[in-house]
Amino acid sequence: MTMATRTPSRTTSRTATRFVGRLGFVVFITVVSVFFALPMVWLVVAPFDANPTMSVKWPDWTLNNFHRILENPYAFGSIVNSLIISVGVVALTVILATLAAYALSRVRIPGRDALLYGLLLLSSIVTGTAAMVPTFQLISALGLINTQLGVVLVMSGGLLPTVVFILKDFMDSVPKSYEESARLYGATPFQILRDVVVPVARPGIAFVAVWSVVQAWSNFLVPFILLRDPTLQPAGVLMYTFYTEAGQADLRLIAAFSLVYTLPVVVIYFLVNRKFGFRFYGGIKS
Amino acid sequence: MVSTRSVTGTGVVRARRNRADDVAGLGRARAGVFVAPALLMIGMFLLFPAIWTIYLGMTDFRLTGLAAAHTSFVGLGNFTAAFGDKAFWNALQLTVVFVALSGVIGQSLLGFSLAWSLRRLKGWVRTLVESLALAAWVIPGSVNAFLWIALLDRRDGTLNTLLNTPGTAWLISYPMAMIVIFNIWVGTAFSMQLFSSALSSVSPSQLESAQIAGASEFRQLFDIVLPTIKGHILTNTLMITLWTFNTFTPFLLTAGGPNRKTEIFSVYIYKSAIGSGQLGFGAAISMIMLLINLAIALLYMRVGRKR
Numbered sequence: 040m041t042m043a044t045r046t047p048s049r050t051t052s053r054t055a056t057r058f059v060g061r062l063g064f065v066v067f068i069t070v071v072s073v074f075f076a077l078p079m080v081w082l083v084v085a086p087f088d089a090n091p092t093m094s095v096k097w098p099d100w101t102l103n104n105f106h107r108i109l110e111n112p113y114a115f116g117s118i119v120n121s122l123i124i125s126v127g128v129v130a131l132t133v134i135l136a137t138l139a140a141y142a143l144s145r146v147r148i149p150g151r152d153a154l155l156y157g158l159l160l161l162s163s164i165v166t167g168t169a170a171m172v173p174t175f176q177l178i179s180a181l182g183l184i185n186t187q188l189g190v191v192l193v194m195s196g197g198l199l200p201t202v203v204f205i206l207k208d209f210m211d212s213v214p215k216s217y218e219e220s221a222r223l224y225g226a227t228p229f230q231i232l233r234d235v236v237v238p239v240a241r242p243g244i245a246f247v248a249v250w251s252v253v254q255a256w257s258n259f260l261v262p263f264i265l266l267r268d269p270t271l272q273p274a275g276v277l278m279y280t281f282y283t284e285a286g287q288a289d290l291r292l293i294a295a296f297s298l299v300y301t302l303p304v305v306v307i308y309f310l311v312n313r314k315f316g317f318r319f320y321g322g323i324k325s
Numbered sequence: 326m327v328s329t330r331s332v333t334g335t336g337v338v339r340a341r342r343n344r345a346d347d348v349a350g351l352g353r354a355r356a357g358v359f360v361a362p363a364l365l366m367i368g369m370f371l372l373f374p375a376i377w378t379i380y381l382g383m384t385d386f387r388l389t390g391l392a393a394a395h396t397s398f399v400g401l402g403n404f405t406a407a408f409g410d411k412a413f414w415n416a417l418q419l420t421v422v423f424v425a426l427s428g429v430i431g432q433s434l435l436g437f438s439l440a441w442s443l444r445r446l447k448g449w450v451r452t453l454v455e456s457l458a459l460a461a462w463v464i465p466g467s468v469n470a471f472l473w474i475a476l477l478d479r480r481d482g483t484l485n486t487l488l489n490t491p492g493t494a495w496l497i498s499y500p501m502a503m504i505v506i507f508n509i510w511v512g513t514a515f516s517m518q519l520f521s522s523a524l525s526s527v528s529p530s531q532l533e534s535a536q537i538a539g540a541s542e543f544r545q546l547f548d549i550v551l552p553t554i555k556g557h558i559l560t561n562t563l564m565i566t567l568w569t570f571n572t573f574t575p576f577l578l579t580a581g582g583p584n585r586k587t588e589i590f591s592v593y594i595y596k597s598a599i600g601s602g603q604l605g606f607g608a609a610i611s612m613i614m615l616l617i618n619l620a621i622a623l624l625y626m627r628v629g630r631k632r
Contacts, residue, residue: 064442078476082472092481093480139360165375166567169594171599173377177373177374275465
């Protein structure tokens with residue numbers, strides 16, 4: 040900074056330095072905020088614009104664009120498909136992971152820690168992209184190509200290691216005194232899990248459930264490879280078809296559909312973020 | 326919850342706890358039954374595909390045509406074909422550039438700078454900046470890709486309006502630069518959050534005394550902060566390397582084009598295996614990708630253990 044003359048008192052130069060630092064900070068934060076916000080502005084305004092274009096402009100307000108979702112033969116169905124797939128993935132992963140995590144938390148099976156870390160390692164190596172070819176062949180061989188069951192199974196297999204890992208950590212911190220007394224009253228281990236442990240561990244289970252929903256809802260690659268029939272495809276794949284298929288893209292439909300598809304995960308995510316604090320785990324987000 | 330956590334501190338209590346771990350009387354056999362379904366799913370849909378790739382990569386399996394009916398064993402033929410394929414080296418080279426620029430440099434630096442400049446802020450500015458970065462991470466990939474297609478559109482794109490560069494086709498003239506910037510935009514939230522929590526572990530009293538001693542912000546950064554969060558930097562770098570290497574989202578933006586200029590490894594696999602139906606060949610290059618992933622993960626575990 041203005042260090043040419045050494046005579047001015049040190050306080051002036053320090054104030055100047057601080058001022059420049061402050062200015063730099065403001066400029067940096069502004070530029071970065073604009074960088075992040077700029078692409079998203081379209082998503083906020085275009086769905087409500089009677090004549091949306093690719094550009095961002097003050098909209099000619101309307102809600103009619105959302106009718107397009109109902110008029111399109113696949114749009115509404117794809118949202119339903121996304122729901123079916125997400126619910127399937129969550130149900131399968133949460134139930135299997137709860138059983139496994141509870142047993143791993145309470146019983147010292149030999150090699151338990153190695154198993155847990157091995158699974159985590161496996162899920163970070165065998166990603167959706169790296170395993171797309173063998174997965175496609177496996178699902179074809181099982182006759183599950185073009186079925187939502189195939190998609191649910193593949194996604195659940197990919198998410199399970201992480202979910203088991205998080206839940207096991209959580210179960211470790213659940214007090215065992217309730218289980219002891221339930222056992223004194225003659226409850227079977229499964230009853231104890233269902234009636235005692237699950238209710239106590241609800242926050243942890245809710246967290247992994249939400250995490251799995253976000254992963255399944257946003258996943259593009261797995262359904263893109265395994266589902267050919269547009270009546271079965273989830274919203275993420277259909278969205279891609281909307282803007283890549285030949286002909287003029289229907290921007291009213293795309294704008295409204297993007298918002299309807301995006302809003303649920305963003306809302307869920309920010310609610311969970313507020314409640315549990317931010318946590319990232321690996322996974323098949325692609 | 327709190328009480329169990331707090332007693333683990335002393336060895337005696339821990340030993341007693343271990344004996345009383347199995348409070349529900351599960352027993353090893355039943356524990357095995359509880360774990361089995363999850364392991365079966367993982368074994369079937371995660372482990373088995375990975376192992377099967379080794380075999381598939383040595384066949385000439387095809388989606389359609391003659392070889393679809395009569396698959397034969399070709400040994401290492403697919404691998405030699407891949408190493409002789411110009412597109413393979415092109416993909417590898419692009420991937421290295423993509424991972425280095427968008428992941429290791431772009432996301433890490435921007436994420437750290439954000440975490441560093443926001444560290445003492447509370448209130449709406451911080452919430453706003455963090456929420457914007459997070460939103461980019463959470464919005465589904467196919468929507469994100471379209472938002473960028475709109476932003477970069479040749480005719481009406483917002484970028485051309487702002488820069489006053491009408492008619493510039495960003496995705497055709499600068500495709501690689503665009504997917505790099507796109508990926509920085511999508512993924513910076515991770516580094517930002519990770520460094521944010523790392524910076525809160527740096528002792529404030531140490532920074533204070535450095536400040537009193539007259540150390541500049543840069544000196545504090547290099548002498549105190551960076552050495553303290555070395556572990557986080559390592560975790561961040563390796564996680565990001567793995568994710569950026571495995572991302573498929575750039576495909577939604579450019580589909581590998583124009584002219585294979587953005588055909589990173591994941592896109593190359595998709596196009597050769599599922600796009601053109603050479604599943605055997607695709608399995609062989611998937612195998613290479615799995616090995617690279619394994620190498621990154623093992624490197625991480627090794628360096629992590631040494632610390």
